[in-house]
Amino acid sequence: MSDPINLVHHHYPLELRYDPRKGRGVYARDAIPRNTCIEVSPILHFRHDEYDAHGKHTVLDHYTYRWKDGFALALGLGSMFNHSKHPNVGFVRDMEQGVIRYITLEAIDKDCELCISYGSHLWFPTTEEESESEESHSEEDDGPWWTAIELDDDNDDSSDDSNDSNHDDDESKTAKKQQAQ
Numbered sequence: 001m002s003d004p005i006n007l008v009h010h011h012y013p014l015e016l017r018y019d020p021r022k023g024r025g026v027y028a029r030d031a032i033p034r035n036t037c038i039e040v041s042p043i044l045h046f047r048h049d050e051y052d053a054h055g056k057h058t059v060l061d062h063y064t065y066r067w068k069d070g071f072a073l074a075l076g077l078g079s080m081f082n083h084s085k086h087p088n089v090g091f092v093r094d095m096e097q098g099v100i101r102y103i104t105l106e107a108i109d110k111d112c113e114l115c116i117s118y119g120s121h122l123w124f125p126t127t128e129e130e131s132e133s134e135e136s137h138s139e140e141d142d143g144p145w146w147t148a149i150e151l152d153d154d155n156d157d158s159s160d161d162s163n164d165s166n167h168d169d170d171e172s173k174t175a176k177k178q179q180a181q
């Protein structure tokens, strides 16, 4: 499990590496420019009723994204991105095509981990440098508990500040998980 898995057939120089605290994660074997679509993951869709009856009681619940009429498991690398409160990758859910596109929000250095944001309501202890201000999931939370920063649909590159395309407010947050639907 600890040897890197070189994704030789992937268009971009990506690799899966294992971290003892976070598990598997996606890393860059070489530099990748900002605003690069590094992954298009097809999704597997679960209706609300089948997810409530089955999926949410399994390990799937750590991986699925909220989706129209239910939840979605990202196939491909989409389920392998770990969380950071300073994500260097954003994502766009394309409900029509049934895919999630992952796009770099900044220039990525060689050996850097590629992370998305799950939002602030996390269900696991985060790595030390992130733990200071992260909130842990609590039973009192009634909002989405796995939210993620989502890029603008048009993937606008007009701003120099990568965070501009990446809003962490209630309207633009995409709930990957939610308790009260």
Ligand SMILES: C[S@@+](CC[C@H](N)C(=O)[O-])C[C@H]1O[C@@H](n2cnc3c(N)ncnc32)[C@H](O)[C@@H]1O
Pocket: 021, 022, 023, 024, 025, 062, 063, 079, 080, 081, 082, 083, 084, 124, 125, 126, 127, 130
């Ligand atoms: C979508 S999976 C990501 C891939 C996962 N690391 C694996 O090996 O399958 C989400 C899980 O990864 C772990 N994880 C993700 N980001 C983390 C972080 N910043 N610190 C600690 N664990 C993290 C948590 O266990 C979480 O439930």
